[in-house]
Amino acid sequence: VNDVFDKVMTRDTCGIEYDDNAKLYFGAEEMYSDDKDSDVEILIADANYGRSDNSSDNYNEDDEDNSELYDSARQIEAAVVAQRIQELFDSGYKVATKDKDDNVINRDLEYSDIAIILRSANSTGREYEEALLKNNIPCVSPNTKGYFDTVEVKVILSFLAIIDNPCKDIELAAVLHSPIFNISNDMLAKINLFSKEINNSRTNDYLYYKILEYIEFYKDKEESSNDKEFIRLVNAINLIKELRVIANDTTIHEMLEMIYEKTSYLDYVTSLFNGKVKRANLLALIDKALDYEKTRFKGIFRFLKYIDSMDEYNLDLGEASISSENDNVVKIITMHKSKGLEFPVVFVCELGSKISNMDASNTILVHNKLGIGMQLRREINGDRYKKDTQYKNYIKKTMLVDNAGEEARLLYVAMTRAKEKLILTAALKNPYDTINNYSKGNINFNRMIKARNRMEWIIRGIASVDNVCLSSMIK
Structure with a gap:
């Protein structure tokens, strides 16, 4: 940490000089021995590995190691993190x-000893949660979004929609x-073909009426009485x-x-x-x-509009949480929320994601102290x-410096949360070319x-330090 921030934190960028007074000093030597594996690791994932778009030069369609295709670099990195946790x-x-x-x-490592720290968990926390759960690693994340995107909630909202309007x-x-x-799907396709046949190639506009026709035609036929799927279809329509x-009352x-x-x-x-979370979502x-129901509005139609507005205006509060601070689960938290917390093992992730400078790229720039900066436009x-x-x-330039300083301070917070192992x-x-390029010049x-x-x-920052073997830290 000191090797990095000795170069990154300067008075010009962060408003402080990372001198001897600001540096970290190890204060718990009696707690920790030197016989463990490396206290600091750097894990670099190939962002193109196994990508379904075959965008990597190293990608080989016949390679068994690429049997599982990833949709994004986040999923690749999350899978690497899950694998490293399992290895520990x-x-x-x-x-x-x-x-x-x-x-x-x-003592033996427990899941609650581990934290995964992200710059923002809103858009990335779900990938890490899915990767961990896929490897049977219990975890909890501050899912501030995604509730209305869960399968179980979508199904029930769709059920309400067809009670209101089956068409x-x-x-x-x-x-x-x-x-x-x-x-x-075969049954639904069969219903559609049946509708075309009995209506001389003209089918009803709505699936609901096609199903009613199909049931009416086949309900008294002997083969239907033993067809379990047909019975399920009849029961569905009856329900x-x-x-x-009774909907109106x-x-x-x-x-x-x-x-x-x-x-x-629900059962x-x-x-x-992960059924406890799914159940909590439905409840x-x-x-x-x-x-x-506390509002003046009534009815299913308006309730669905109410839900749509929550989703549209980002009032999605995330999946229901069933975990307490004492549960034995891996914590997925943001850099902001990690301040003041400590964990034996900390993963600081998404460090390859682009630093956002959106505010500095606008046509008109507004700074709280410097005022407004605009373009000069002429017609000749x-x-x-x-x-x-x-x-x-x-x-x-001032905004870029301010943003870099803020990002450096957040990174410092994240990297100082680990008590024993920082990954x-x-x-x-x-990655090989990128790391080689980064290693060539001091920051x-x-x-x-x-x-x-x-x-x-x-x-x-690390490459500029004498007697530090960067290659031994990177995996």
């Missing part, structure tokens, strides 16, 4: 603690195809009809409870992997219904020209301001 457990990694007599002892084909197909009724009859939360009871969907999702929908002989004024360029991760394109003011990502700061 498989290797019998120990953490230091004290017993009731204040004696230092080493919504997409929602009806989603509910029928869901585990509630388990109607196959939809039943709930539609039933509150939304009561309707949700009725759906859960009659379909056993079903509870039985799935949270009842809470949202109760909040809606019918041609229009535009050029940034010197003052705008000055404001832009820094990034997904980089052409200075201009390189810090123009750095593409935080990993560039880290590698340049």
Whole structure:
């Protein structure tokens, strides 16, 4: 940490000089021995590895190692983190603690000893959560978004939509195809073909009426009485009809409870992997219904509009949380929220993501102290020209410096949360060439301001230190 921030934190960028008074000093030598593996690791993932777009020069379609395709660099990095966590457990990694007599002892690593720190968990936390859960690693993240995107919530909202109006084909197909009724795509295709045949190639406009025709035609036929899927289809339509009859006299939360009871969907999702969260998500929908019922609006249609507006205006509060601080789970937190916390093992991730300088790229720049910077625009002989004024360029540079300073301070907070082991991760394109490039020059003011990502700061900072073997830290 000192090697990096001795170069990164300067008075020009962060407002402080990282001198001997500001440096970190190890104050718990009696707790930790020197016989552990490296206290600091840098894990670099190839951002193009296994990409489904085959964008990497190293990608080989016939390579068995690429059997699992990743949709984004985040997923690749998250998979690397999950694998490293599993390796720590498989290797019998120990953490230091004290017993009731204040004696230092080493105990087995627990999930709650580990934290994954991200710049922002809003857009990336879900990838890490999915990667960990896929490897049976329990975790909790501050999912501030994603509630309305969960499968179980989408299914129930679609169910409400067809109770209000069964002529919504997409929602009806989603509910029928869901585990509630388990109607196959083959059955839906068969219904569509049947409708065309009996209507002389002209089919009803809506799937609901096609299904009614199909049921009416086949309900008395002998083969249908033994067809389990046909029976499920009939039961589905009967339940939809039943709930539609009572919809006007039933509150939304009561309707949700009725759906859960009659379909056993709540019990079903509870039985799935991560079922406690899925169950909590469905119960949270009842809470949202109760909040809606406190307004002057009534009915399913307006409730669905209410939910849509929450989603549209980013009032999605994330998946329901079922974890407490004492649960034995890996914590996924943001750099901001990590301040003041400490963990034996810390992963600081997404260090290869681009440092955002969006505010400095606007046509008109606004600075709280320097004011406004604009472009100079002229028309000469019918041609229009535009050029940034010197003052705008000055404001832009100031904003870049301010932003770099803020990012450096956040990175410092994240990198100082580890008590025993710090693991820094990034997904980089052409990682070998990129690391080699970063290692060539010491970090200075201009390189810090123009750095593409935080990993560039880290590698340049470490590479400039004598007697430090960078290659031994990078995996």
